[in-house]
Amino acid sequence: MFKAFRILILLGILVTVAGTTLIGRWQAQSWKRPQVVTLYPINASGDAVTDLYLERLDAAAFAGLAPYFQQEAARYGVSLSEPMRIVLGGRVRVVPPAPPRDAGPLSAISWSLRMRWWAWRSTPPSSPVPDVKLFLMYHPPDFAGALPHSIGLEKGRLGLVHLFAMKSQQAQNEVVIAHEALHTFGASDKYDRATLAPVFPEGYAAPRQEPRYPQTAAELMAGRVPVREGELRVPAGLSETLVGPATAAEIGWVK
Structure with missing residues (x-):
């Protein structure tokens, strides 16, 4: 009896999560109102050079994003004057869980759940309330090798975006941010x-x-x-x- 009751509770949770996901997807893709995309800078390695860059970082570094999405959406007949509202949130001081090296589906699901839990606990308050949370992982200009792979999740509507902490890289950083932002809306x-x-x-x-x-x-x-x-x-x-x-x-x- 208790086992059956526990199974019913678990099924109820799964149905609720699935329903919430479907509603969120419909809302995200209906484009009835601006979607708030909030950016949270993180010093990925804790170095002093990146820290200095982040102390000076302001909304001007992301000024091209909102007009770009407005321009591109308008080409497809979306009438919103501001499809995406880009907001610079507060700095996050805790590094998120690292994505798995194992590419298996179970590892990916486990990491996704841990990432969503981490985001819920670690994100500073922001106004307006974000529809999408993008965590910007900044690396120093002399970072050796290629940056880690950025990830955008439609389920959970969040992303982990790896960038260079350089003013000269801000235009290319915007490209990476825009790419991961669209993943959270269902783009492949x-x-x-x-x-x-x-x-x-x-x-x-x-x-x-x-x-x-x-x-x-x-x-x-x-x-x-x-x-x-x-x-x-x-x-x-x-x-x-x-x-x-x-x-x-x-x-x-x-x-």
Whole structure:
């Protein structure tokens, strides 16, 4: 009897979580009101150079994000003057749980749940209440090697975004932030994970262009500009990216 009662409780929790997720997805993709995306800076390694950068960080470092989303949404007929409201939240002093090295589904689910619990406990109060929380993991300018992979989660509507703590990198940082933000709205990657090359045609900004190369912009969820076959470059800023039709459909800009 007690076992059956416990199972009923667990089923009730699962139904509630599933219902909340579906409602959240509908709200996120209905675009009836601005979606508040709050950015929380974190010093990823605790170094003094990054700390100094974060002490001086202000909303100007992210000024291109809201106009970009307004411009791109308008191309698909979204009438909101401010589809996304970008808010700079307070600094987070606790480093989040590291993503698993194991790519298995159980590890991913476990990390996702721990990340959501950490975010609930560690996020400082912010007004307006965020719809999406992006935790910006800043690394020093002399960071060795490639930055860790950034992650955006639709379930939980949060992201872990790895960036360089350099003023000269702020334009490219905005590209990474925008990319992960759209993941939280349901957008998928449009590149080959093994080669980082954009997938044709949905990963190309101008798939019908003749000749195909060089492309002059990147599809935001592909993240690279194809210069010629086998050669890619990182976009200098949001002005060299666009949201393609496949991505627009995934996030509800195209009905």
